[in-house]
Amino acid sequence: MDSNGTRNGPPRxxxxxxxxxxxxERLATGVLQPGDHLAExxxxxxxxxxRGPVREALxxxxxxxQIEIRRHRGAxxxxxxxxxxxEVHTLRExxxxxxxxxxxxxxxxxxxxxFDDILEAMKxxxxxxxxxxxxxxxxxxxxxxxxAADHLRLARVWQSIRSQVxxxxxxxxxxxxxxxxxxxxEHKELRDALCxxxxxxxxxxxxxxxxxxxxxxSQLDLPPRT
Amino acid sequence: MDSNGTRNGPPRxxxxxxxxxxxxERLATGVLQPGDHLAExxxxxxxxxxRGPVREALxxxxxxxQIEIRRHRGAxxxxxxxxxxxEVHTLRExxxxxxxxxxxxxxxxxxxxxFDDILEAMKxxxxxxxxxxxxxxxxxxxxxxxxAADHLRLARVWQSIRSQVxxxxxxxxxxxxxxxxxxxxEHKELRDALCxxxxxxxxxxxxxxxxxxxxxxSQLDLPPRT
DNA sequence: CATCTGCAAACTGTCAACAGTCTGAAGTCA
DNA sequence: TGACTTCAGACTGTTGACAGTTTGCAGATG
Numbered sequence: 001m002d003s004n005g006t007r008n009g010p011p012r013x014x015x016x017x018x019x020x021x022x023x024x025e026r027l028a029t030g031v032l033q034p035g036d037h038l039a040e041x042x043x044x045x046x047x048x049x050x051r052g053p054v055r056e057a058l059x060x061x062x063x064x065x066q067i068e069i070r071r072h073r074g075a076x077x078x079x080x081x082x083x084x085x086x087e088v089h090t091l092r093e094x095x096x097x098x099x100x101x102x103x104x105x106x107x108x109x110x111x112x113x114x115f116d117d118i119l120e121a122m123k124x125x126x127x128x129x130x131x132x133x134x135x136x137x138x139x140x141x142x143x144x145x146x147x148a149a150d151h152l153r154l155a156r157v158w159q160s161i162r163s164q165v166x167x168x169x170x171x172x173x174x175x176x177x178x179x180x181x182x183x184x185x186e187h188k189e190l191r192d193a194l195c196x197x198x199x200x201x202x203x204x205x206x207x208x209x210x211x212x213x214x215x216x217x218s219q220l221d222l223p224p225r226t
Numbered sequence: 227m228d229s230n231g232t233r234n235g236p237p238r239x240x241x242x243x244x245x246x247x248x249x250x251e252r253l254a255t256g257v258l259q260p261g262d263h264l265a266e267x268x269x270x271x272x273x274x275x276x277r278g279p280v281r282e283a284l285x286x287x288x289x290x291x292q293i294e295i296r297r298h299r300g301a302x303x304x305x306x307x308x309x310x311x312x313e314v315h316t317l318r319e320x321x322x323x324x325x326x327x328x329x330x331x332x333x334x335x336x337x338x339x340x341f342d343d344i345l346e347a348m349k350x351x352x353x354x355x356x357x358x359x360x361x362x363x364x365x366x367x368x369x370x371x372x373x374a375a376d377h378l379r380l381a382r383v384w385q386s387i388r389s390q391v392x393x394x395x396x397x398x399x400x401x402x403x404x405x406x407x408x409x410x411x412e413h414k415e416l417r418d419a420l421c422x423x424x425x426x427x428x429x430x431x432x433x434x435x436x437x438x439x440x441x442x443x444s445q446l447d448l449p450p451r452t
Numbered sequence: 453c454a455t456c457t458g459c460a461a462a463c464t465g466t467c468a469a470c471a472g473t474c475t476g477a478a479g480t481c482a
Numbered sequence: 483t484g485a486c487t488t489c490a491g492a493c494t495g496t497t498g499a500c501a502g503t504t505t506g507c508a509g510a511t512g
Contacts, residue, residue, distance in 0.1 A: 014297065014465070014466095015465080015466075016465085016466095039492085039493070039494095040493075040494070041492085041493070041494095049466085049467090050466060050467045050468075051467085051468090051494095052465080052466055052467065053465085053466075053467095055282070055494095055495095056281070056282075056285055059282055059285045059286060059289075060285060060289055063285075063286055063289035063290065064289065065378075065379060065382060071240065071473090071474095071494080071495085072472085072473050072474055072493075072494055072495075073473095073474070073475090073493085073494080074493065074494070087377055087378060087379045087380070088379065090324060090328075090377070090380075091321070091324070091377070091379050091380055091383070094320045094321055094323070094324045095317070095320055095321070097320070098316060098317070098320045102316075151313055151316070151317070152291070152313060153291060153313045153314065153317050153386075153387065154313070154316075154317055156291060157317070157383055160379075161379065240495070240496095241495080241496075242495085242496095265462085265463070265464095266463075266464070267462085267463070267464095275496085275497095276496060276497045276498070277464090277497085277498090278495080278496055278497065278498095279495085279496075281464095281465095297464080297465085297503090298463075298464055298465075298502085298503050298504055299463085299464080299503095299504070299505095300463070300464070
């Protein structure tokens, strides 16, 4: 929650990073909803910093596409339409297939151990797990793939759509109560493909995994359009 | 060159956007070299604005990975290693193949006309063209693909690596004097594949086009490593 | 001559204040 | 009653100033 200590004395990290961290947390947990208005003075007062660092954090989030800044109107949490669902999915498939291909030949024992830890947690919690926790495990699994891919720019793109993917996964879990049972086997198969060391198999498995998730999600017309 | 007029009176675009535009131009044309230090007061004096907008522009460039900001040390133009060449290429292939696939079924007559205008310019200037102008035409061609793809997030990723691609293209052109002759036929074929309306053919043509450019570039060990 | 210490200049991180712009509501008129 | 105008409030874009940190050089010391 507080990576810097208690915010006394000289901060080890810049205040802008602190604000950014708080806002990322609020976006991922749903405290901030799409369409919400982010007023600089309000945030500054809330976090006990001046408007400068707040502006910097907002700029970074805009570059990632998580918020939109309109001139003289302020920052708004991006509203996700059905077109956005498609954009995020297609972009994710494009980059994650590449990440998997690279990870297949770069996996270390430590990465595999992390896979297995997450899979174990998925297996154990099957049947009785909250949607939010399932999302956390799911994303953690894919984080490991990007880490193993050892590709800075790829990781940056993933970071920029990660919280939006989180939002979609959460929506899916809430609407498809079978989520605790499908998570484990799907990721287990993905793990095996990655560990096989065969880049093409890893690509294919990732494509299958993601298209499955997308078809489930696109069935419900919950996300508003344009 | 100056999208706002002459910078008098109220700017139609924000000053931060103006600074960003100037810096992008300087990065793409090589006025700013990798490793160069960007001092805020100096830039502010140079562009006749205060440090605020300069900081905002630097923040955006950092989010795109074009510069690195080190605490209390300032901003430095990213140094591109051979690993970076590979990263940029693999990421570009991943997203541009998707862009081409989408563009194939979304091309309008206006897009095709733009393709043909650029191709005409490539053909006419064959034999006597400066490396810099060849790069400009090349990038313009691919800009149209991303525009036709109608995918905001894809366009954003492209924007984030565009000036780095520009740098690589320029390096290639300087070292391979045959660049005026290969540009036209390669892009002509790409145009035909896109206009065929066949997504798979567009994908394949794009992959071929990019891998050709990469193999040429990776032959020279000019970019420093680590 | 080499190494260490101390200082000064420059720069970054942060803050408070000013001016211009947009929004929404109160007030006016047909 | 309904639509248009006006105005006050709030917020953003921008600026200039202050404090802390880093760097590089000059001088002292072995």
